[in-house]
Amino acid sequence: MNISEPLQIAIEEFSKFPGIGKKTAQRLSLFLLKKPIDEVEKFIGAIYNLKHKLKFCSVCFNITEFEICEICTSPKRDKSILCIVEEPSDIIAIERTNEYNGVYHVLSGVLSPLSGIGPEALKINELLKRLKTQEVSEIILALNPDTEGDATSLYLGKLLQPLNIKVTRIARGLPIGGDLEFADEATIARAVSNRGLL
Amino acid sequence: MVLQSLQLKNYRIHSNSLLTFSDGINFIVGENGQGKTTILEAIYSLCTTKNFKASSDQELLQFSTAECEVTGTFQEYTSDIVRIYYSSTETKRSFLVNGKLIYRPSEVIGKFPIVLLTPEDHQLTQGAPADRRKFVDAILSQSNPLYMETLLDYSKTLKHRSFLLNRMKEDFRSVSPDELEAWNTKMVTAGSSLITYRKKFLTLFNTYLAQAYSAILNDEELPLIEYQTTIANGETGLEEKFSEQLAKRKDEEIRRGTNLVGPHRDDFIFSINGKALKIFGSQGQHKTFQVALRFAQFFYMKDILGRTPIFLLDDAFGELDAKRAAHISNYIRNVGQAFITATDLANLSSFLRSENDKVIEVSSGQVAYA
Ligand SMILES: [Zn+2]
Numbered sequence: 201m202n203i204s205e206p207l208q209i210a211i212e213e214f215s216k217f218p219g220i221g222k223k224t225a226q227r228l229s230l231f232l233l234k235k236p237i238d239e240v241e242k243f244i245g246a247i248y249n250l251k252h253k254l255k256f257c258s259v260c261f262n263i264t265e266f267e268i269c270e271i272c273t274s275p276k277r278d279k280s281i282l283c284i285v286e287e288p289s290d291i292i293a294i295e296r297t298n299e300y301n302g303v304y305h306v307l308s309g310v311l312s313p314l315s316g317i318g319p320e321a322l323k324i325n326e327l328l329k330r331l332k333t334q335e336v337s338e339i340i341l342a343l344n345p346d347t348e349g350d351a352t353s354l355y356l357g358k359l360l361q362p363l364n365i366k367v368t369r370i371a372r373g374l375p376i377g378g379d380l381e382f383a384d385e386a387t388i389a390r391a392v393s394n395r396g397l398l
Numbered sequence: 399m400v401l402q403s404l405q406l407k408n409y410r411i412h413s414n415s416l417l418t419f420s421d422g423i424n425f426i427v428g429e430n431g432q433g434k435t436t437i438l439e440a441i442y443s444l445c446t447t448k449n450f451k452a453s454s455d456q457e458l459l460q461f462s463t464a465e466c467e468v469t470g471t472f473q474e475y476t477s478d479i480v481r482i483y484y485s486s487t488e489t490k491r492s493f494l495v496n497g498k499l500i501y502r503p504s505e506v507i508g509k510f511p512i513v514l515l516t517p518e519d520h521q522l523t524q525g526a527p528a529d530r531r532k533f534v535d536a537i538l539s540q541s542n543p544l545y546m547e548t549l550l551d552y553s554k555t556l557k558h559r560s561f562l563l564n565r566m567k568e569d570f571r572s573v574s575p576d577e578l579e580a581w582n583t584k585m586v587t588a589g590s591s592l593i594t595y596r597k598k599f600l601t602l603f604n605t606y607l608a609q610a611y612s613a614i615l616n617d618e619e620l621p622l623i624e625y626q627t628t629i630a631n632g633e634t635g636l637e638e639k640f641s642e643q644l645a646k647r648k649d650e651e652i653r654r655g656t657n658l659v660g661p662h663r664d665d666f667i668f669s670i671n672g673k674a675l676k677i678f679g680s681q682g683q684h685k686t687f688q689v690a691l692r693f694a695q696f697f698y699m700k701d702i703l704g705r706t707p708i709f710l711l712d713d714a715f716g717e718l719d720a721k722r723a724a725h726i727s728n729y730i731r732n733v734g735q736a737f738i739t740a741t742d743l744a745n746l747s748s749f750l751r752s753e754n755d756k757v758i759e760v761s762s763g764q765v766a767y768a
Contacts, residue, residue, distance in 0.1 A: 311558075311577065311580065312558065313558040313559070313561040313562040313565070313581075314557055314558050314561050318573070318574075318577060319574065319576075319577055346551075347551050347554040347555055347558070347584070348554075348558070350551075350584055351555070351558070351580045351581055351583075351584045352580070354580040354583045354584060355576060355577060355579075355580035358576060358579065358580065359576065
């Protein structure tokens, strides 16, 4: 094949993105090539800042511009309640609800033997270290209710048991504010079988 | 539910066939390789998103064409148009219901219930435990979305766990006992729930089976399905027993690097008058059992879902004796819409014709109504 090298490299870089195949990578590269230079430079700047200005909070591993994130430093947040999530994107989702006033701990993934992810690859040691210095009265496990999320919750539940901290799991069922009409049948069935007393 | 019409474009031997159907029995007659089973195959994939014969969509393409298409119009309370489109240049298949793209098979499963009787059904009574689990799992998944979800969850857990066991086989200390324990708990919870569902299902399904069997044979034979599980029997404490089994066979599981206990290893034992079919059954009893299983599936799903499945019978009458053929032909009148293939109309002589029936002749992918 006779494709000029810079284009070839761009295509290869794009195809490393999740969900991007060779064909789409080629389309994206050609798309950029046709754009005015200042727009492309703006794009390069955005990517540059993403890596240079953002880092992971040294306490909770949320994404932040600072050493410690704004949630961890806020005096308004209740430090005695800790919510454990898979990814920083889960924090964004929970923050949007304005219902939660505690702090977070990002695991950076879930247990998945198939992908070679064991406990040591997650921020679990960091969690245990954190619990030695931070007074916590309740831990909320807010991992996704899928196979791997379940196994990780079970693992953490057992690991945290000796610490005598109340550990809860977010309810699994209908999405808050979700319409029954749009929930799939298994979700409705699960919500009915896991119903709680009023 | 009734399939009113079907269009096949570049689908195997069919260049462009448009068929309209009776809401009673549709006889599809033609020599082998002329495209009659293809019609059943198309109906089946419209209802389930899956192919029952082709191993890949590419196989469905007519020679030297790049795309194929199947469209069906179903009628129940409303009319639903289901369309499958496959393009080989994009190696992509799209499944649409009323113009809306469907991404997961679970979105349509149970919506267009279907029962298929094929010559391969001899596997049900003569094949491996996996064939019988597949039969039960398919019925339960179509009639209970929670079962399907639990089954997917359990299969995924098995994959993770066998990876873990294999790693322990290579280096025992590379996996912490707590990590294995977490996957054990996951397996026990999902697995026990599957076992409970299956047992409950069998209690009810056995009555459907007995009814179907007697309608086909008119004899004093009582069929029964019993659940044979790797987890010691008993109503109470299933989860505890499951955990005990895992603890007991832990070393063996690590040595072999496989999941050795759980519902994925269970079997369903078929018997007639208390005698195991697999050991004592005659050829006629095997055949009757296979057909009865499909009829039982039909009436069970009809009652549970509250909607009538479509019944497909592929080449089912070729090897039946006259008595059974007559009974089945009679019994099938209770079903609703059915599609029956045969190489020769003479093979279907056991049927008393109704005016509502339709005979469709298929030759070289061309369709004609007799
Ligand atoms: Zn933080």
